[in-house]
Amino acid sequence: MGEKFPEIEGGGSLILAWQVRNKRVLVVGGGEVAAGRILNLLNADANVLVISPRDGLNPEVAYRIEQKQVDYIDRVFEPTDLDDPNITMVLTAVDDPEASTQIWKLCKEKRIAANIADVPPECDFYFGSMHRDGPLQIMVSTNGNGPKLANIVRRRIAANLPPNIGDAIKKVGALRRKLRGVAPGIEEGPKRMQWMSKVCLAWSLEDLCDMEEQDMEKLLESYAPNVIPSLEQVRLGEEPGVWQFDGSFGWY
Structure with a gap:
Protein backbone atom coordinates (compact mmCIF):
# COMPACT_ATOMS: atom_id res chain seq x y z
CA MET A 1 0.00 0.00 0.00
CA GLY A 2 1.88 3.03 -1.30
CA GLU A 3 -0.85 5.53 -0.52
CA LYS A 4 -0.39 7.97 2.34
CA PHE A 5 -3.36 9.07 4.37
CA PRO A 6 -3.69 11.85 6.96
CA GLU A 7 -2.45 10.97 10.41
CA ILE A 8 -5.07 10.98 13.15
CA GLU A 9 -4.59 13.81 15.65
CA GLY A 10 -6.90 13.24 18.60
CA GLY A 11 -8.02 15.76 21.17
CA GLY A 12 -9.89 18.03 18.79
CA SER A 13 -13.54 18.97 18.39
CA LEU A 14 -15.85 18.34 15.46
CA ILE A 15 -16.39 21.93 14.34
CA LEU A 16 -19.82 22.33 12.75
CA ALA A 17 -22.13 25.12 11.67
CA TRP A 18 -25.08 24.32 13.94
CA GLN A 19 -28.38 25.47 12.43
CA VAL A 20 -30.60 26.78 15.25
CA ARG A 21 -32.89 28.97 13.15
CA ASN A 22 -36.34 29.09 14.80
CA LYS A 23 -35.26 26.52 17.41
CA ARG A 24 -35.83 27.07 21.12
CA VAL A 25 -32.64 27.71 23.09
CA LEU A 26 -32.59 28.29 26.85
CA VAL A 27 -30.03 30.69 28.34
CA VAL A 28 -29.69 30.56 32.14
CA GLY A 29 -28.11 33.75 33.45
CA GLY A 30 -28.13 37.39 32.45
CA GLY A 31 -24.59 38.71 32.91
CA GLU A 32 -21.84 39.68 30.48
CA VAL A 33 -21.15 36.11 29.32
CA ALA A 34 -24.86 35.52 28.78
CA ALA A 35 -25.02 38.71 26.69
CA GLY A 36 -22.41 37.34 24.30
CA ARG A 37 -24.16 33.97 24.07
CA ILE A 38 -27.51 35.64 23.39
CA LEU A 39 -26.06 37.78 20.61
CA ASN A 40 -24.57 34.70 18.94
CA LEU A 41 -27.93 32.94 19.13
CA LEU A 42 -29.90 35.89 17.77
CA ASN A 43 -27.43 36.23 14.89
CA ALA A 44 -28.25 32.59 14.11
CA ASP A 45 -32.03 33.35 14.20
CA ALA A 46 -32.66 31.18 17.26
CA ASN A 47 -35.76 31.47 19.45
CA VAL A 48 -34.15 32.48 22.76
CA LEU A 49 -35.57 32.10 26.28
CA VAL A 50 -33.64 33.82 29.10
CA ILE A 51 -34.13 32.83 32.74
CA SER A 52 -32.48 35.09 35.31
CA PRO A 53 -33.47 37.33 38.23
CA ARG A 54 -33.89 40.89 36.99
CA ASP A 55 -31.35 42.28 39.45
CA GLY A 56 -28.65 40.17 37.77
CA LEU A 57 -29.22 41.44 34.24
CA ASN A 58 -26.40 42.95 32.21
CA PRO A 59 -27.49 46.21 30.45
CA GLU A 60 -27.26 44.49 27.05
CA VAL A 61 -29.40 41.56 28.18
CA ALA A 62 -31.91 44.00 29.69
CA TYR A 63 -32.02 45.79 26.34
CA ARG A 64 -32.70 42.54 24.44
CA ILE A 65 -35.55 41.82 26.84
CA GLU A 66 -36.97 45.35 26.59
CA GLN A 67 -36.89 45.16 22.79
CA LYS A 68 -38.62 41.75 22.96
CA GLN A 69 -35.78 40.16 21.03
CA VAL A 70 -35.90 37.28 23.54
CA ASP A 71 -38.47 35.72 25.83
CA TYR A 72 -37.80 36.27 29.52
CA ILE A 73 -38.62 34.73 32.90
CA ASP A 74 -37.65 36.78 35.97
CA ARG A 75 -36.47 34.15 38.47
CA VAL A 76 -33.79 31.52 39.06
CA PHE A 77 -33.76 28.31 37.03
CA GLU A 78 -36.07 25.49 38.07
CA PRO A 79 -35.75 21.84 36.93
CA THR A 80 -39.23 21.99 35.39
CA ASP A 81 -37.91 24.56 32.90
CA LEU A 82 -36.45 21.65 30.95
CA ASP A 83 -39.86 19.99 30.58
CA ASP A 84 -40.48 22.09 27.47
CA PRO A 85 -40.03 19.57 24.61
CA ASN A 86 -39.09 22.37 22.22
CA ILE A 87 -35.83 23.19 24.00
CA THR A 88 -32.99 21.91 21.83
CA MET A 89 -30.03 23.53 23.57
CA VAL A 90 -29.17 24.97 26.99
CA LEU A 91 -26.48 27.55 27.79
CA THR A 92 -25.67 28.47 31.37
CA ALA A 93 -23.72 31.54 32.45
CA VAL A 94 -24.16 31.82 36.21
CA ASP A 95 -21.69 32.19 39.08
CA ASP A 96 -23.04 29.21 41.01
CA PRO A 97 -20.98 26.05 40.22
CA GLU A 98 -23.38 23.72 42.04
CA ALA A 99 -26.41 25.09 40.19
CA SER A 100 -24.55 24.83 36.88
CA THR A 101 -23.62 21.21 37.52
CA GLN A 102 -27.23 20.42 38.45
CA ILE A 103 -28.42 21.90 35.16
CA TRP A 104 -25.74 19.92 33.29
CA LYS A 105 -26.89 16.65 34.86
CA LEU A 106 -30.53 17.41 34.10
CA CYS A 107 -29.64 18.12 30.48
CA LYS A 108 -27.81 14.79 30.26
CA GLU A 109 -30.88 12.98 31.59
CA LYS A 110 -33.07 14.66 28.99
CA ARG A 111 -30.48 14.32 26.17
CA ILE A 112 -30.32 18.10 25.62
CA ALA A 113 -27.06 19.57 24.33
CA ALA A 114 -25.60 21.97 26.89
CA ASN A 115 -22.74 24.41 27.42
CA ILE A 116 -21.77 25.30 30.96
CA ALA A 117 -19.73 28.51 30.77
CA ASP A 118 -16.10 28.18 31.89
CA VAL A 119 -16.46 24.46 32.76
CA PRO A 120 -15.08 22.54 29.72
CA PRO A 121 -15.82 19.04 31.13
CA GLU A 122 -19.50 20.01 31.33
CA CYS A 123 -19.84 21.14 27.73
CA ASP A 124 -21.17 19.24 24.74
CA PHE A 125 -19.77 22.03 22.57
CA TYR A 126 -17.58 25.12 22.89
CA PHE A 127 -17.94 28.68 21.70
CA PRO A 162 -9.74 41.33 1.99
CA PRO A 163 -12.15 43.97 3.35
CA ASN A 164 -14.77 43.11 0.71
CA ILE A 165 -14.76 39.33 1.04
CA GLY A 166 -18.28 39.29 2.52
CA ASP A 167 -19.68 41.00 -0.58
CA ALA A 168 -17.82 38.57 -2.84
CA ILE A 169 -19.36 35.61 -1.01
CA LYS A 170 -22.86 37.08 -1.28
CA LYS A 171 -22.44 37.40 -5.03
CA VAL A 172 -21.14 33.83 -5.35
CA GLY A 173 -24.27 32.71 -3.49
CA ALA A 174 -26.46 34.66 -5.91
CA LEU A 175 -24.61 33.09 -8.87
CA ARG A 176 -25.14 29.60 -7.43
CA ARG A 177 -28.86 30.22 -7.07
CA LYS A 178 -29.07 31.46 -10.66
CA LEU A 179 -27.12 28.42 -11.84
CA ARG A 180 -29.66 26.11 -10.23
CA GLY A 181 -32.31 27.85 -12.31
CA VAL A 182 -30.29 27.31 -15.47
CA ALA A 183 -29.46 23.66 -14.69
CA PRO A 184 -31.96 22.40 -12.09
CA GLY A 185 -31.66 18.68 -12.75
CA ILE A 186 -30.24 16.36 -10.08
CA GLU A 187 -27.97 14.83 -12.68
CA GLU A 188 -26.43 18.27 -13.20
CA GLY A 189 -25.23 18.38 -9.59
CA PRO A 190 -21.60 17.26 -10.13
CA LYS A 191 -21.16 19.56 -13.13
CA ARG A 192 -22.67 22.52 -11.22
CA MET A 193 -20.25 21.99 -8.33
CA GLN A 194 -17.23 21.63 -10.61
CA TRP A 195 -18.15 24.68 -12.67
CA MET A 196 -18.68 26.86 -9.59
CA SER A 197 -15.35 25.67 -8.18
CA LYS A 198 -13.63 26.65 -11.41
CA VAL A 199 -15.20 30.12 -11.28
CA CYS A 200 -14.01 30.66 -7.70
CA LEU A 201 -10.48 29.56 -8.64
CA ALA A 202 -10.28 31.51 -11.91
CA TRP A 203 -11.75 34.79 -10.66
CA SER A 204 -10.06 36.91 -8.01
CA LEU A 205 -11.94 38.04 -4.91
CA GLU A 206 -11.91 41.52 -6.40
CA ASP A 207 -13.53 40.19 -9.61
CA LEU A 208 -16.21 38.38 -7.62
CA CYS A 209 -16.93 41.51 -5.61
CA ASP A 210 -17.18 43.63 -8.79
CA MET A 211 -19.49 41.14 -10.50
CA GLU A 212 -22.86 42.67 -11.34
CA GLU A 213 -26.22 41.11 -12.19
CA GLN A 214 -25.65 41.37 -15.94
CA ASP A 215 -22.18 39.83 -15.54
CA MET A 216 -23.78 36.80 -13.85
CA GLU A 217 -26.25 36.36 -16.69
CA LYS A 218 -23.47 36.47 -19.29
CA LEU A 219 -21.22 34.18 -17.24
CA LEU A 220 -23.99 31.57 -16.97
CA GLU A 221 -23.99 31.29 -20.76
CA SER A 222 -20.62 29.59 -20.36
CA TYR A 223 -22.01 26.83 -18.17
CA ALA A 224 -23.32 24.60 -20.99
CA PRO A 225 -19.97 24.54 -22.88
CA ASN A 226 -18.27 24.20 -19.48
CA VAL A 227 -15.79 27.04 -19.90
CA ILE A 228 -14.76 29.90 -17.61
CA PRO A 229 -14.34 33.31 -19.23
CA SER A 230 -12.63 36.09 -17.30
CA LEU A 231 -14.63 39.05 -16.01
CA GLU A 232 -13.09 41.14 -18.79
CA GLN A 233 -14.15 38.60 -21.42
CA VAL A 234 -17.66 38.52 -19.97
CA ARG A 235 -17.97 42.28 -20.24
CA LEU A 236 -16.44 42.41 -23.73
CA GLY A 237 -18.55 39.52 -24.96
CA GLU A 238 -15.48 37.47 -25.86
CA GLU A 239 -15.29 33.70 -25.77
CA PRO A 240 -12.61 32.11 -23.57
CA GLY A 241 -9.45 31.26 -25.43
CA VAL A 242 -10.43 33.25 -28.55
CA TRP A 243 -7.98 35.99 -29.53
CA GLN A 244 -9.62 39.06 -30.98
CA PHE A 245 -7.76 41.62 -33.11
CA ASP A 246 -7.69 44.97 -31.30
CA GLY A 247 -6.04 47.01 -34.07
CA SER A 248 -2.53 46.81 -32.66
CA PHE A 249 0.47 45.13 -34.28
CA GLY A 250 3.17 43.02 -32.71
CA TRP A 251 5.86 43.79 -35.24
CA TYR A 252 7.66 46.82 -36.61
Whole structure:
Protein backbone atom coordinates (compact mmCIF):
# COMPACT_ATOMS: atom_id res chain seq x y z
CA MET A 1 0.00 0.00 0.00
CA GLY A 2 1.88 3.03 -1.30
CA GLU A 3 -0.85 5.53 -0.52
CA LYS A 4 -0.39 7.97 2.34
CA PHE A 5 -3.36 9.07 4.37
CA PRO A 6 -3.69 11.85 6.96
CA GLU A 7 -2.45 10.97 10.41
CA ILE A 8 -5.07 10.98 13.15
CA GLU A 9 -4.59 13.81 15.65
CA GLY A 10 -6.90 13.24 18.60
CA GLY A 11 -8.02 15.76 21.17
CA GLY A 12 -9.89 18.03 18.79
CA SER A 13 -13.54 18.97 18.39
CA LEU A 14 -15.85 18.34 15.46
CA ILE A 15 -16.39 21.93 14.34
CA LEU A 16 -19.82 22.33 12.75
CA ALA A 17 -22.13 25.12 11.67
CA TRP A 18 -25.08 24.32 13.94
CA GLN A 19 -28.38 25.47 12.43
CA VAL A 20 -30.60 26.78 15.25
CA ARG A 21 -32.89 28.97 13.15
CA ASN A 22 -36.34 29.09 14.80
CA LYS A 23 -35.26 26.52 17.41
CA ARG A 24 -35.83 27.07 21.12
CA VAL A 25 -32.64 27.71 23.09
CA LEU A 26 -32.59 28.29 26.85
CA VAL A 27 -30.03 30.69 28.34
CA VAL A 28 -29.69 30.56 32.14
CA GLY A 29 -28.11 33.75 33.45
CA GLY A 30 -28.13 37.39 32.45
CA GLY A 31 -24.59 38.71 32.91
CA GLU A 32 -21.84 39.68 30.48
CA VAL A 33 -21.15 36.11 29.32
CA ALA A 34 -24.86 35.52 28.78
CA ALA A 35 -25.02 38.71 26.69
CA GLY A 36 -22.41 37.34 24.30
CA ARG A 37 -24.16 33.97 24.07
CA ILE A 38 -27.51 35.64 23.39
CA LEU A 39 -26.06 37.78 20.61
CA ASN A 40 -24.57 34.70 18.94
CA LEU A 41 -27.93 32.94 19.13
CA LEU A 42 -29.90 35.89 17.77
CA ASN A 43 -27.43 36.23 14.89
CA ALA A 44 -28.25 32.59 14.11
CA ASP A 45 -32.03 33.35 14.20
CA ALA A 46 -32.66 31.18 17.26
CA ASN A 47 -35.76 31.47 19.45
CA VAL A 48 -34.15 32.48 22.76
CA LEU A 49 -35.57 32.10 26.28
CA VAL A 50 -33.64 33.82 29.10
CA ILE A 51 -34.13 32.83 32.74
CA SER A 52 -32.48 35.09 35.31
CA PRO A 53 -33.47 37.33 38.23
CA ARG A 54 -33.89 40.89 36.99
CA ASP A 55 -31.35 42.28 39.45
CA GLY A 56 -28.65 40.17 37.77
CA LEU A 57 -29.22 41.44 34.24
CA ASN A 58 -26.40 42.95 32.21
CA PRO A 59 -27.49 46.21 30.45
CA GLU A 60 -27.26 44.49 27.05
CA VAL A 61 -29.40 41.56 28.18
CA ALA A 62 -31.91 44.00 29.69
CA TYR A 63 -32.02 45.79 26.34
CA ARG A 64 -32.70 42.54 24.44
CA ILE A 65 -35.55 41.82 26.84
CA GLU A 66 -36.97 45.35 26.59
CA GLN A 67 -36.89 45.16 22.79
CA LYS A 68 -38.62 41.75 22.96
CA GLN A 69 -35.78 40.16 21.03
CA VAL A 70 -35.90 37.28 23.54
CA ASP A 71 -38.47 35.72 25.83
CA TYR A 72 -37.80 36.27 29.52
CA ILE A 73 -38.62 34.73 32.90
CA ASP A 74 -37.65 36.78 35.97
CA ARG A 75 -36.47 34.15 38.47
CA VAL A 76 -33.79 31.52 39.06
CA PHE A 77 -33.76 28.31 37.03
CA GLU A 78 -36.07 25.49 38.07
CA PRO A 79 -35.75 21.84 36.93
CA THR A 80 -39.23 21.99 35.39
CA ASP A 81 -37.91 24.56 32.90
CA LEU A 82 -36.45 21.65 30.95
CA ASP A 83 -39.86 19.99 30.58
CA ASP A 84 -40.48 22.09 27.47
CA PRO A 85 -40.03 19.57 24.61
CA ASN A 86 -39.09 22.37 22.22
CA ILE A 87 -35.83 23.19 24.00
CA THR A 88 -32.99 21.91 21.83
CA MET A 89 -30.03 23.53 23.57
CA VAL A 90 -29.17 24.97 26.99
CA LEU A 91 -26.48 27.55 27.79
CA THR A 92 -25.67 28.47 31.37
CA ALA A 93 -23.72 31.54 32.45
CA VAL A 94 -24.16 31.82 36.21
CA ASP A 95 -21.69 32.19 39.08
CA ASP A 96 -23.04 29.21 41.01
CA PRO A 97 -20.98 26.05 40.22
CA GLU A 98 -23.38 23.72 42.04
CA ALA A 99 -26.41 25.09 40.19
CA SER A 100 -24.55 24.83 36.88
CA THR A 101 -23.62 21.21 37.52
CA GLN A 102 -27.23 20.42 38.45
CA ILE A 103 -28.42 21.90 35.16
CA TRP A 104 -25.74 19.92 33.29
CA LYS A 105 -26.89 16.65 34.86
CA LEU A 106 -30.53 17.41 34.10
CA CYS A 107 -29.64 18.12 30.48
CA LYS A 108 -27.81 14.79 30.26
CA GLU A 109 -30.88 12.98 31.59
CA LYS A 110 -33.07 14.66 28.99
CA ARG A 111 -30.48 14.32 26.17
CA ILE A 112 -30.32 18.10 25.62
CA ALA A 113 -27.06 19.57 24.33
CA ALA A 114 -25.60 21.97 26.89
CA ASN A 115 -22.74 24.41 27.42
CA ILE A 116 -21.77 25.30 30.96
CA ALA A 117 -19.73 28.51 30.77
CA ASP A 118 -16.10 28.18 31.89
CA VAL A 119 -16.46 24.46 32.76
CA PRO A 120 -15.08 22.54 29.72
CA PRO A 121 -15.82 19.04 31.13
CA GLU A 122 -19.50 20.01 31.33
CA CYS A 123 -19.84 21.14 27.73
CA ASP A 124 -21.17 19.24 24.74
CA PHE A 125 -19.77 22.03 22.57
CA TYR A 126 -17.58 25.12 22.89
CA PHE A 127 -17.94 28.68 21.70
CA GLY A 128 -14.91 29.81 19.73
CA SER A 129 -13.70 33.28 18.82
CA MET A 130 -15.80 34.38 15.84
CA HIS A 131 -15.08 36.66 12.88
CA ARG A 132 -18.17 37.73 10.91
CA ASP A 133 -18.38 39.50 7.56
CA GLY A 134 -21.86 39.07 6.12
CA PRO A 135 -22.27 35.39 5.21
CA LEU A 136 -18.65 34.62 6.12
CA GLN A 137 -18.08 33.17 9.59
CA ILE A 138 -14.69 32.01 10.81
CA MET A 139 -14.39 30.36 14.21
CA VAL A 140 -11.15 29.77 16.08
CA SER A 141 -11.29 27.23 18.90
CA THR A 142 -8.63 26.17 21.39
CA ASN A 143 -10.88 23.35 22.65
CA GLY A 144 -11.25 25.05 26.00
CA ASN A 145 -7.51 25.56 26.56
CA GLY A 146 -7.11 29.28 25.94
CA PRO A 147 -10.13 31.44 24.99
CA LYS A 148 -8.05 34.63 25.07
CA LEU A 149 -5.48 33.11 22.71
CA ALA A 150 -8.28 32.10 20.35
CA ASN A 151 -9.30 35.76 20.23
CA ILE A 152 -5.76 36.83 19.35
CA VAL A 153 -5.50 34.24 16.56
CA ARG A 154 -8.90 35.23 15.20
CA ARG A 155 -7.91 38.90 14.99
CA ARG A 156 -4.71 38.01 13.14
CA ILE A 157 -6.63 35.93 10.59
CA ALA A 158 -9.23 38.68 10.09
CA ALA A 159 -6.52 41.29 9.54
CA ASN A 160 -5.26 39.33 6.52
CA LEU A 161 -8.65 39.00 4.81
CA PRO A 162 -9.74 41.33 1.99
CA PRO A 163 -12.15 43.97 3.35
CA ASN A 164 -14.77 43.11 0.71
CA ILE A 165 -14.76 39.33 1.04
CA GLY A 166 -18.28 39.29 2.52
CA ASP A 167 -19.68 41.00 -0.58
CA ALA A 168 -17.82 38.57 -2.84
CA ILE A 169 -19.36 35.61 -1.01
CA LYS A 170 -22.86 37.08 -1.28
CA LYS A 171 -22.44 37.40 -5.03
CA VAL A 172 -21.14 33.83 -5.35
CA GLY A 173 -24.27 32.71 -3.49
CA ALA A 174 -26.46 34.66 -5.91
CA LEU A 175 -24.61 33.09 -8.87
CA ARG A 176 -25.14 29.60 -7.43
CA ARG A 177 -28.86 30.22 -7.07
CA LYS A 178 -29.07 31.46 -10.66
CA LEU A 179 -27.12 28.42 -11.84
CA ARG A 180 -29.66 26.11 -10.23
CA GLY A 181 -32.31 27.85 -12.31
CA VAL A 182 -30.29 27.31 -15.47
CA ALA A 183 -29.46 23.66 -14.69
CA PRO A 184 -31.96 22.40 -12.09
CA GLY A 185 -31.66 18.68 -12.75
CA ILE A 186 -30.24 16.36 -10.08
CA GLU A 187 -27.97 14.83 -12.68
CA GLU A 188 -26.43 18.27 -13.20
CA GLY A 189 -25.23 18.38 -9.59
CA PRO A 190 -21.60 17.26 -10.13
CA LYS A 191 -21.16 19.56 -13.13
CA ARG A 192 -22.67 22.52 -11.22
CA MET A 193 -20.25 21.99 -8.33
CA GLN A 194 -17.23 21.63 -10.61
CA TRP A 195 -18.15 24.68 -12.67
CA MET A 196 -18.68 26.86 -9.59
CA SER A 197 -15.35 25.67 -8.18
CA LYS A 198 -13.63 26.65 -11.41
CA VAL A 199 -15.20 30.12 -11.28
CA CYS A 200 -14.01 30.66 -7.70
CA LEU A 201 -10.48 29.56 -8.64
CA ALA A 202 -10.28 31.51 -11.91
CA TRP A 203 -11.75 34.79 -10.66
CA SER A 204 -10.06 36.91 -8.01
CA LEU A 205 -11.94 38.04 -4.91
CA GLU A 206 -11.91 41.52 -6.40
CA ASP A 207 -13.53 40.19 -9.61
CA LEU A 208 -16.21 38.38 -7.62
CA CYS A 209 -16.93 41.51 -5.61
CA ASP A 210 -17.18 43.63 -8.79
CA MET A 211 -19.49 41.14 -10.50
CA GLU A 212 -22.86 42.67 -11.34
CA GLU A 213 -26.22 41.11 -12.19
CA GLN A 214 -25.65 41.37 -15.94
CA ASP A 215 -22.18 39.83 -15.54
CA MET A 216 -23.78 36.80 -13.85
CA GLU A 217 -26.25 36.36 -16.69
CA LYS A 218 -23.47 36.47 -19.29
CA LEU A 219 -21.22 34.18 -17.24
CA LEU A 220 -23.99 31.57 -16.97
CA GLU A 221 -23.99 31.29 -20.76
CA SER A 222 -20.62 29.59 -20.36
CA TYR A 223 -22.01 26.83 -18.17
CA ALA A 224 -23.32 24.60 -20.99
CA PRO A 225 -19.97 24.54 -22.88
CA ASN A 226 -18.27 24.20 -19.48
CA VAL A 227 -15.79 27.04 -19.90
CA ILE A 228 -14.76 29.90 -17.61
CA PRO A 229 -14.34 33.31 -19.23
CA SER A 230 -12.63 36.09 -17.30
CA LEU A 231 -14.63 39.05 -16.01
CA GLU A 232 -13.09 41.14 -18.79
CA GLN A 233 -14.15 38.60 -21.42
CA VAL A 234 -17.66 38.52 -19.97
CA ARG A 235 -17.97 42.28 -20.24
CA LEU A 236 -16.44 42.41 -23.73
CA GLY A 237 -18.55 39.52 -24.96
CA GLU A 238 -15.48 37.47 -25.86
CA GLU A 239 -15.29 33.70 -25.77
CA PRO A 240 -12.61 32.11 -23.57
CA GLY A 241 -9.45 31.26 -25.43
CA VAL A 242 -10.43 33.25 -28.55
CA TRP A 243 -7.98 35.99 -29.53
CA GLN A 244 -9.62 39.06 -30.98
CA PHE A 245 -7.76 41.62 -33.11
CA ASP A 246 -7.69 44.97 -31.30
CA GLY A 247 -6.04 47.01 -34.07
CA SER A 248 -2.53 46.81 -32.66
CA PHE A 249 0.47 45.13 -34.28
CA GLY A 250 3.17 43.02 -32.71
CA TRP A 251 5.86 43.79 -35.24
CA TYR A 252 7.66 46.82 -36.61
